[in-house]
Amino acid sequence: MINLKIEYYRKYSASEQELKDDYLLRLAIERNLQLAIECALDIGEVIISSENWKNQKTIRE
Numbered sequence: 001m002i003n004l005k006i007e008y009y010r011k012y013s014a015s016e017q018e019l020k021d022d023y024l025l026r027l028a029i030e031r032n033l034q035l036a037i038e039c040a041l042d043i044g045e046v047i048i049s050s051e052n053w054k055n056q057k058t059i060r061e
Helices: 002-010 016-021 023-050
Strands: none
Touching (some): 016 023
């Protein structure tokens, strides 16, 4: 599933100038990046929980 999404996004690329000129495109990319990071953090929390590792007070730990 992840590989399909990666391949999908590889088809679409934007130059630096396009990103500067197109506010909505930049906003969409930023939002998708934010969602990807949140998913990665959620996966990390599931792994920590399933392995019964010590709970951290902050994400940085």
